[in-house]
Amino acid sequence: MQSGFSTKRVIIGPDGFKKVVDIASPNKVGLPNGQIDSTELAEIKPGNSFEIKDTVYYVLNCDTYDYVMHYLKRKTQVVYPKEGAYILMRLDVFPGKRVGEAGTGSGAFTLCLSRAVGPQGQVYTYEQREDFYKLAEKNLKNFLEFDNVIMYNKSIEEGIQERDLDAFFLDVREPWEVIQIVREALKPAGHLGIIVPTTNQVSQTLISLEKNSFYISEVVEIMMRKYKLVPERLRPKDLMVGHTGYLIFARKLGE
């Protein structure tokens, strides 16, 4: 079976135009200055261009970043690549690791975990709400290049089935309620990552981590500033994302 990535294309046009398109389903693709048939698009090799009414468009294959930012359907605030990337690093998520996640949300970060642990690794993801569960399932279906994700439609408050996980990532409203449960699923010295949007949640989570014998490595926020792409008038963009969330990293102490 083909991965969903292999049938997605990114179209790049003038004035920052960017669109992710499915070439597997026949349709007309709207462009700033005309349209193109998806079957025609399928003929163009990534890296190459086409022209519609004197406007040149380039075609690229779709990567994880573009998929998450420009294609994935979301009903929830997703973990964005700037945080997602750092979480992967801090949780030491590399090929072969066994990692857990709750909640699944729209599945954006689940996809990142799946790609990072690779075919020898395993991802277990829990989502309590059925609508999110189904959305994530749809978002992930045939986009996973590795058959390494097990999805649960239940809250981890009912318990985590797995044991001796290398790492766990928590994106839930009240992480302090489930620290004890996550603790049981982690191997000794296992990595825990948590994202929360408010400072009050950070405080409450820190207290719970201490109580539950975690070593707190870091509380951190990541700010990203993008620049306009004009070499002779280089300057940051006028607006930037001011906040997504605070990241908390910890490691399990004791057995």
Add this chain to the structure above:
Amino acid sequence: MQSGFSTKRVIIGPDGFKKVVDIASPNKVGLPNGQIDSTELAEIKPGNSFEIKDTVYYVLNCDTYDYVMHYLKRKTQVVYPKEGAYILMRLDVFPGKRVGEAGTGSGAFTLCLSRAVGPQGQVYTYEQREDFYKLAEKNLKNFLEFDNVIMYNKSIEEGIQERDLDAFFLDVREPWEVIQIVREALKPAGHLGIIVPTTNQVSQTLISLEKNSFYISEVVEIMMRKYKLVPERLRPKDLMVGHTGYLIFARKLGE
């Protein structure tokens, strides 16, 4: 052969004490309040603690982050995890990918690339200066868990041997001089990432990328703000890193 990671331990002590220790080589490990023999340390399972003169220390296994930040020997400015993580994400470096890098520097990011592409992937890294090359070799030797890195002690100005690479990362003084050479090594629509410390270099690099038919995806800087770990008096640390480098991401257009 055992990976170097398996014989490294992180010792956590009071007042933010943190030290990465080699338990394979017998020695006395200095602590804020006494010392411990590395052979004794080897007996303690990660996650567990020991006590010296009423002070409790915890022992963790060493992860990539701690290795890069607290153990790796450096003669160069290294790519730090906050940038490294985002570069891996933006270059779509996942298991099975074939990626290139120049220069190797101290090998910090080479290690990240190796871990990210996994046993089915491949990393090719070029370093012109012999002293850096040797340092990186030492830093990487037996820390690589996967046998997937090929090191060259030469400048890519002499050419890159590989073709059809998925991605390339450039950390050199004058990236604009080698864009054309990197271009030849990349597959169509392949990913290019560049780090430079000054705005003047950003401008010059952007001009060269345009000339050499790259689509410029993003110029970005990442700022990370760490917080003090006191829940009832939550606040950022007084000092933060104000700058490491500007990141430039691009994709190869045309064949």
Add this chain to the structure above:
Amino acid sequence: MQSGFSTKRVIIGPDGFKKVVDIASPNKVGLPNGQIDSTELAEIKPGNSFEIKDTVYYVLNCDTYDYVMHYLKRKTQVVYPKEGAYILMRLDVFPGKRVGEAGTGSGAFTLCLSRAVGPQGQVYTYEQREDFYKLAEKNLKNFLEFDNVIMYNKSIEEGIQERDLDAFFLDVREPWEVIQIVREALKPAGHLGIIVPTTNQVSQTLISLEKNSFYISEVVEIMMRKYKLVPERLRPKDLMVGHTGYLIFARKLGE
């Protein structure tokens, strides 16, 4: 004559509603949930409230910040309070000082200068473009509480009339072209402040300052992050201003 400030009111309503209103000119003031007559509004003392259809609105007198951010007409990028405040501090603009400015733009910072130097001080402001000059004149007319501003409708490239100024502020496209002229207008050790939006302009300005015997005190950018006003869910706002300009501060060396 009454100052324009004395006849302006800020209306504060639900969901962050904020509007600056002129109570001197009779009109209907639109509100989220109805309207109020400006003559009625004039009867309400600042600090007090009124009610329209069960919605409570508060009335405040208008301060410099609200005037610049919410009332002043602009055709240009104005110097915002976050930069304006720091410029006043860095240029040591306090009561009694004699300061110059070019260009006047919409007059936002001219107003700040006028208020800061007070009745014993003096502001000289130059604007080349007639449309901006007229706009600034309108913006400043009867908003100046002190009769201390002299406006010129000409470029400082034609020369600055004043000598021995305490400070000068430059907000022009090519500051490097006029550094020599500003130098002549400043007293020895006088303060110079410059704002430019791009890094290329910073570099070029620094070169010109060195050539013209200025001591460069600082190049700086100011980032401001606003928080949502919810005590039990404290967090920064999602979006923030990523860039307005780089500030350069210098002092004249020699006679």
Add this chain to the structure above:
Amino acid sequence: MQSGFSTKRVIIGPDGFKKVVDIASPNKVGLPNGQIDSTELAEIKPGNSFEIKDTVYYVLNCDTYDYVMHYLKRKTQVVYPKEGAYILMRLDVFPGKRVGEAGTGSGAFTLCLSRAVGPQGQVYTYEQREDFYKLAEKNLKNFLEFDNVIMYNKSIEEGIQERDLDAFFLDVREPWEVIQIVREALKPAGHLGIIVPTTNQVSQTLISLEKNSFYISEVVEIMMRKYKLVPERLRPKDLMVGHTGYLIFARKLGE
């Protein structure tokens, strides 16, 4: 009587050397490469230079910024110019205003207030601790150019003597305890500014402001990034201040 400013000089030397010196008291001034007698220094007009052992030094008169950053004695965390400037702006502190402050601390911001309100204005500052009170007195004595500051060595918890103040600035550990008292001292619609270092304090202060009928205008933090002064290799400095405090601005509602 001469202002203390008139007898202070800033000496600028190579490699960022900067020193504020009192030319009124005879002494030897140490320099990177030798020394100069303060009486000799007094002969050099601001803006001019002197040479010691082939090294050129420039002499500037001392401004508020240099005084606060490089001369004022401190036993407390002071309000730095980057915050101080914005506070002045947000509290609409201009010539003629009557403003209050607690605590005085080392007097850094008291000086800024004094300079900003000018000879027609008035500053009332309260400090509970005797040691801080005496330090501030010493710091301010003969540095105030205007005779407009009244200092109290007592806590505002005992009450504020003044009424109908235009603005008040609070830099105390538990601002929520004194909001009611400050409220009484402010005129209707008067400005209140508060600085606190932790997020928990922000939350608690917001709750108290709401309870005491204040309109909360803004919670904000200011980050300042300084650049290296090298035009051909322009880049931010490696380290920056990550945090000083959160600023809260509010206005009194009702009578």
